[in-house]
Amino acid sequence: xxxxxxxxxxxxxxxxxxxxxxxxxxxxxxxxxxxxxxxxxxxxxxxxxxxxxxxxxxxxxxxxxxxxxxxxxxxxxxxxxxxxxxxxxxxxxxxxxxxxxxxxxxxxxxxxxxxxxxxxxxxxxxxxxxxxxxxxxxxxxxxxxxxxxxxxxxxxxxxxxxxxxxxxxxxxxxxxxxxxxxxxxxxxxxxxxxxxxxxxxxxxxxxxxxxxxxxxxxxxxxxxxxxxxxxxxxxxxxxxxxxxxxxxxxxxxxxxxxxxxxxxxxxxxxxxxxxxxxxxxxxxxxxxxxxxxxxxxxxxxxxxxxxxxxxxxxxxxxxxxxxxxxxxxxxxxxxxxxxxxxxxxxxxxxxxxxxxxxxxxxxxxxxxxxxxxxxxxxxxxxxxxxxxxxxxxxxxxxxxxxxxxxxxxxxxxxxxxxxxxxxxxxxxxxxxxxxxxxxxxxxxxx
Numbered sequence: 001x002x003x004x005x006x007x008x009x010x011x012x013x014x015x016x017x018x019x020x021x022x023x024x025x026x027x028x029x030x031x032x033x034x035x036x037x038x039x040x041x042x043x044x045x046x047x048x049x050x051x052x053x054x055x056x057x058x059x060x061x062x063x064x065x066x067x068x069x070x071x072x073x074x075x076x077x078x079x080x081x082x083x084x085x086x087x088x089x090x091x092x093x094x095x096x097x098x099x100x101x102x103x104x105x106x107x108x109x110x111x112x113x114x115x116x117x118x119x120x121x122x123x124x125x126x127x128x129x130x131x132x133x134x135x136x137x138x139x140x141x142x143x144x145x146x147x148x149x150x151x152x153x154x155x156x157x158x159x160x161x162x163x164x165x166x167x168x169x170x171x172x173x174x175x176x177x178x179x180x181x182x183x184x185x186x187x188x189x190x191x192x193x194x195x196x197x198x199x200x201x202x203x204x205x206x207x208x209x210x211x212x213x214x215x216x217x218x219x220x221x222x223x224x225x226x227x228x229x230x231x232x233x234x235x236x237x238x239x240x241x242x243x244x245x246x247x248x249x250x251x252x253x254x255x256x257x258x259x260x261x262x263x264x265x266x267x268x269x270x271x272x273x274x275x276x277x278x279x280x281x282x283x284x285x286x287x288x289x290x291x292x293x294x295x296x297x298x299x300x301x302x303x304x305x306x307x308x309x310x311x312x313x314x315x316x317x318x319x320x321x322x323x324x325x326x327x328x329x330x331x332x333x334x335x336x337x338x339x340x341x342x343x344x345x346x347x348x349x350x351x352x353x354x355x356x357x358x359x360x361x362x363x364x365x366x367x368x369x370x371x372x373x374x375x376x377x378x379x380x381x382x383x384x385x386x387x388x389x390x391x392x393x394x395x396x397x398x399x400x401x402x403x404x405x406x407x408x409x410x411x412x413x414x415x416x417x418x419x420x421x422x423x424x425x426x427x428x429x430x431x432x433x434x435x436x437x438x439x440x441x442x443x444x445x446x
Contacts, residue, residue, distance in 0.1 A: 053374065053438035054405050060429050061378055061407040063421045068411060072420025075382030076289060078413030083147040092300050093150040095119070097308045102157065106169060110199050112341060115182035118171040119144040121157050125165065130211040132166040132241075132434045133204060135197060138415070139219030139249065140189075140256050141297045143176035143305055148218055148415060155423045156430070164427065166214070166434050169204075171197070173221055174334075175327075177306030185337065186330035188252055189220050190362040191350045192338065194227035201239045212241035214434050218415045219385070220256075222248030222377075226364050229373040231347065242374040242433045246426070247383055247415040250364035250394050253356070255386045259290050263324045272328040276356070286384050295320050331355050365393045368401070374442045375404045376433060380412030402443050 051059065072078045085093050095103075103119040110116060123131050138148030149170050156164045172178045174187035174196070187193060201213050217225035222245030229243045249255045253276050261273040261280045274280050283291065298318060307316055318326060332355050339352040351357035377398065379391040391408060398404045411420035418426065432438045 052444040053432075053440065053442040054402065056438055057374075057376060057405040057429065057432050058407070060432055061376070061405060061409075063409055063411075063417075063425060066421050066425065068420045069422075072411050072413075072416070075380060075384045075411070075413040075416070076286065078380075078382070078411060078416030078419040079384055080289075080293070080413075080416075082151050082416055082419055090300065092147045092296060094147060094301060095145045095150045095153055097145055097305065103153075103170075106171075108200060108203065110196060112343070114196065116171060116196055116200060117144060117178055117182060118169055119149070121168040121170075123163070123165060123167045128209075130209040133208070133210050133213045134164065134166045134168045134216055134430070134434065135171065135201065135213065136168060136216040137171045137173050137193075137218070137221035137224060139173055139217070139221045140175050141173065141177075141294075141302055142218075142221075143172040143178045143301070144170045145178075145305060146176070146301050147297075151415075151418075155418055156427055164430055164434075167208075167210075169200075171200070175220070177302040177304075178309055180330065181306045181310045185333040186327065187334045188331045188355065188359060190223040190252070190359075191227045191231070191347065192334070192358075193221070193224040194231050195346075197224060197228045198232060198235070198237065198239065202237070205239060212434065212436065212439075213239055214241055215243040216246070216430065217244070217248075218246045219249045220252065222246060223250060223252075223362070223364055226368060226371065226375070227362065229375060230367060230370050233370075233372050234347065235345070240373055241436075241439055242376075243371075244376040244378075244430065244433055246376075246417075247379050247386065247412070248364065248377060248391065248394065249386050250390050252359045254390060256294070257359075259287070259294050259385075260324050260327065262287055262291060263294070264321050265324055266321050269325060271324050273324055290385060295323070298323055328355070365390075365397045368394055368398045368404070371398075371401060371403050373403060374433065374439050376429060377404060377406035378409065378412075378417075378429070380409045380414070380417070382411055383414045385414040 071081065083093055084091060103121045106118040106120040108116050125131075136152065138146065138152070142148050152170070156162070157168060174189050174193050180186050197215070204210065205213065215225045215228055217223070225243040225245045229240055232238065232240050257273050257276060261271055261277055262283055263271065265271045299320075303316060303318055310316065335352055335355050335358055338346070346352075349361065351361045377394065379386070379388075381388055383391075388408070395406055395408065398406055409417070413419070
């Protein structure tokens with residue numbers, strides 16, 4: 001028998017090919033049995049579709065297997081370069097008030113008289129099926145035409161073949177010049193902004209065929225996302241399917257409050273933001289760059305965009321030394337207005353006694369544990385705008401909450417993840433967070 005076996009084993013090439021094929025089929029069947037119906041899908045490598053939704057998102061958040069662009073190894077460069085143009089007269093990228101291909105103006109007057117504005121980008125896939133809606137805002141001083149809106153448009157909206165498969169509504173942040181022009185005051189955002197988003201979402205849900213409403217907020221707008229998710233559940237509305245808070249600035253008093261506290265004021269006028277810090281530290285090199293960046297946003301976008309939509313002939317201008325006092329007064333007016341309205345649905349945990357009390361009571365670390373909607377938190381270790389201790393505090397408070405997928409990356413600056421990790425990094429996370437399958441299996445149950 002041994003001789004017979006040896007003869008069979010030394011058979012013709014055709015027989016060998018048959019044996020190889022049989023072996024491959026056996027390995028394939030064994031693999032299928034072991035995986036029990038699961039398939040291995042590689043995201044840049046390795047995404048397992050057997051993972052529940054939250055685990056899939058956590059895996060996508062981890063950029064350790066991605067190639068890091070050498071320019072992206074600096075948080076300052078990752079922050080500034082994607083937002084900058086090569087035009088010395090217009091150093092910041094912007095969509096511009098003259099119009100954008102594919103976007104149409106959005107405006108809505110809320111129940112309290114507040115006027116909110118934005119740009120709406122409709123998504124068409126050739127079907128009449130309900131589409132997801134992504135509501136987005138990009139933080140302090142950012143409006144629909146600003147630097148971050150321009151970045152997101154270029155990365156995720158401009159090319160039809162690469163765009164995010166959702167309607168996208170870019171909203172003015174309530175610290176933007178367009179908001180001031182429409183309302184005559186500014187809002188510090190956070191919970192106040194979240195209430196505005198909820199009212200907008202209610203209208204859009206009634207007016208459109210939507211498969212789900214998803215929130216995307218950068219920096220100060222990350223606060224809005226968290227507050228909106230919590231308030232949505234408190235009111236029993238269940239409007240929002242998911243949220244993403246990117247490069248979150250979780251406490252206005254510390255950031256951008258620290259940058260505002262370091263700005264100069266007219267002689268004899270005390271900086272109204274400095275009191276919180278007792279002694280404001282001397283500016284570091286990074287602080288000086290941040291200060292210049294803040295002024296550029298005011299001078300090159302806030303003021304021009306304010307003037308572009310005002311109906312009066314009077315030209316508005318703002319000196320650099322007047323910025324801290326101007327912003328403080330504008331925010332105080334909004335708090336006073338809300339206090340006078342005595343809104344019955346306002347969450348009384350958030351104080352309207354004064355601006356400082358409002359900012360202290362709406363800090364994200366104090367309430368992140370209440371989130372009961374799938375939420376992504378991602379910030380970078382090298383974020384030059386928000387001290388990482390602030391994100392660490394939020395991570396600690398969020399620990400153990402199964403509704404949150406959170407990660408601190410090594411690189412990425414302040415909303416500059418596309419430079420070190422490529423545009424598909426955040427783009428892939430957004431696609432996951434608007435995927436019903438991912439959200440339906442977030443914690444393992446369907």
